[in-house]
Amino acid sequence: MSKFIEKSTVISGVGQSAIGRRLFRDPLELTLDACLAAIEDAGLTTKDIDGVATYPGPMSVPPGFSGAGVVDVQDALRLELGWWSGGIEAPGQLGSVINACLAVAAGLANHVLCFRSVWEGSAQGTKGRASTMPGGGGGGSFRASGFMEWTLPFAAPSAAPWIALMAQRHFYEFGTTREQLGQIPINARKNAALNPNAIYTDPMTMDDYLNVRMVSSPLSLYDCDVPCDGATAVIVSHVDTIPDLRKPPVHVEAVGTALRGRPSWDQFDDLTTMACRDAAAQLWGRTELTAADVQLAEMYDGFSFIALAWLEAMGFCGHGEAGPFLEGGQNIARDGGVLPLNTHGGQLSAGRLHGYGFLHEACTQLWGEGGARQVPGHPEVGVACAGGGPLAGALLLTSHR
Amino acid sequence: MTETASTEPAVPFRILPALTDLNREFWTAGARGELRFLRCNACGYYNHPPTPVCPRCHSKDLAPHTVSGQATLHTYTVNHQAWMPGPELPYVIAIVELPEQEGLRLTTNIVNCAIDDLAIGMPMQVTFEHHTDGEDEIYIPLFEPEA
Numbered sequence: 001m002s003k004f005i006e007k008s009t010v011i012s013g014v015g016q017s018a019i020g021r022r023l024f025r026d027p028l029e030l031t032l033d034a035c036l037a038a039i040e041d042a043g044l045t046t047k048d049i050d051g052v053a054t055y056p057g058p059m060s061v062p063p064g065f066s067g068a069g070v071v072d073v074q075d076a077l078r079l080e081l082g083w084w085s086g087g088i089e090a091p092g093q094l095g096s097v098i099n100a101c102l103a104v105a106a107g108l109a110n111h112v113l114c115f116r117s118v119w120e121g122s123a124q125g126t127k128g129r130a131s132t133m134p135g136g137g138g139g140g141s142f143r144a145s146g147f148m149e150w151t152l153p154f155a156a157p158s159a160a161p162w163i164a165l166m167a168q169r170h171f172y173e174f175g176t177t178r179e180q181l182g183q184i185p186i187n188a189r190k191n192a193a194l195n196p197n198a199i200y201t202d203p204m205t206m207d208d209y210l211n212v213r214m215v216s217s218p219l220s221l222y223d224c225d226v227p228c229d230g231a232t233a234v235i236v237s238h239v240d241t242i243p244d245l246r247k248p249p250v251h252v253e254a255v256g257t258a259l260r261g262r263p264s265w266d267q268f269d270d271l272t273t274m275a276c277r278d279a280a281a282q283l284w285g286r287t288e289l290t291a292a293d294v295q296l297a298e299m300y301d302g303f304s305f306i307a308l309a310w311l312e313a314m315g316f317c318g319h320g321e322a323g324p325f326l327e328g329g330q331n332i333a334r335d336g337g338v339l340p341l342n343t344h345g346g347q348l349s350a351g352r353l354h355g356y357g358f359l360h361e362a363c364t365q366l367w368g369e370g371g372a373r374q375v376p377g378h379p380e381v382g383v384a385c386a387g388g389g390p391l392a393g394a395l396l397l398t399s400h401r
Numbered sequence: 402m403t404e405t406a407s408t409e410p411a412v413p414f415r416i417l418p419a420l421t422d423l424n425r426e427f428w429t430a431g432a433r434g435e436l437r438f439l440r441c442n443a444c445g446y447y448n449h450p451p452t453p454v455c456p457r458c459h460s461k462d463l464a465p466h467t468v469s470g471q472a473t474l475h476t477y478t479v480n481h482q483a484w485m486p487g488p489e490l491p492y493v494i495a496i497v498e499l500p501e502q503e504g505l506r507l508t509t510n511i512v513n514c515a516i517d518d519l520a521i522g523m524p525m526q527v528t529f530e531h532h533t534d535g536e537d538e539i540y541i542p543l544f545e546p547e548a
Contacts, residue, residue, distance in 0.1 A: 149418045149419065150507075153415050154509055155480070155487040155488055155494070156494045157484050157485060160482065161478050164478035164480075164494075165476045172476065213481065217478050218478075
């Protein structure tokens, strides 16, 4: 066996609840819908599930950011667990899945149910994202502390300006343009049109992109993902259980979790990249495969620029070269591109399922279950990458070993 | 709410920082026109955001130290979204880098500069915006083009 123990784990099933802009449904119900769908997809029952992992665990603020914690699901499904973990301090949202891989490889559990559940669409209602900002957009006696102490007093409460600052620096150093960055949301929208669960499916042209209102330059409305309601679940299983599974699983070939720079949106050593730089480098040190082997990439696009940073970090183009790589959009096209990107529409058009949507889509594609949006040519190697700024976790996946 | 004395010009609403022993000098030394960072007396490292132990040499002998107030515009964004009641839209959020130490940066707002005149790399200098809130006299460090 390889010394890299994640290779002894697989993704055996995935599941999703209904997904919508605002569903006004009980978030635990959405969570359980996704969990039960994933268990069934793997060909397992709740009696087989002996581990649970989630990100970020129960949280009441910001509103709708978390639909359930581990114990909510453990009790609701009366699970008997050998291992469990939930929390926000992890290498990105998929850090919870990577934790599950380690627990399975360590023998603490055989089948770990991992989930991420959001209801930000309903929670924000008609009040918009500003209502979720610290201080509630109102102020009063609220004082900023923690890491927000260094941004809130400057009216920068959102990741939109934080990421915009990085994008602007990238534009400055490398000559990246809005037309190049815009290929990420345009590509996402094109793919979303083929995804029956996507939020936004109307065609988007470059003119649409360039003319929509600015949020924080150079990021416009279409560079920001769309809050939604929905839950996603995946099952991490041990390779020894493959005979018990309904279908050949997706293999975890390598993971990346590193955080080597400062965990800060303004003190990080190089603001043209993020923690993804280190997580990606670590991942490639744990496999014989290379970036040239990857046939599809599902990469976090909470803001378009984060996906650009992941493209560079994972070595699909050089550092600073994502602009030319994205030019015209052909390289990332689902049909015929060298690296089909965000084939379900990403969070930009398919909804802010917060990291787990990318892993769900990578597995769906590697199983050949993408339906109208299936990447042609039976892709066998894909990546799922999640997190921006100081958060970064990545999985390299293969359809067989 | 921030109270503004009627004899002073009105200042825009800001969410103010909670003051602690570690950050008090940073947020209040503007009263004397000074920008101060916690610095390690043992090795000279500016420790920002401030923590009780020097990240470089692990000394606990740290004290506020006044810097020049000069900086370079490292990056900026013109913000058009009303996240909170505050400065008129659009306003400029920036990261400036201080000459005293490589990588020592602040997120801030740029004032007294037309948006079209902004250029990454341009020299900036600190200016302070005064807020009174209860017992606290807080001076928010903002940056403007160097005179």
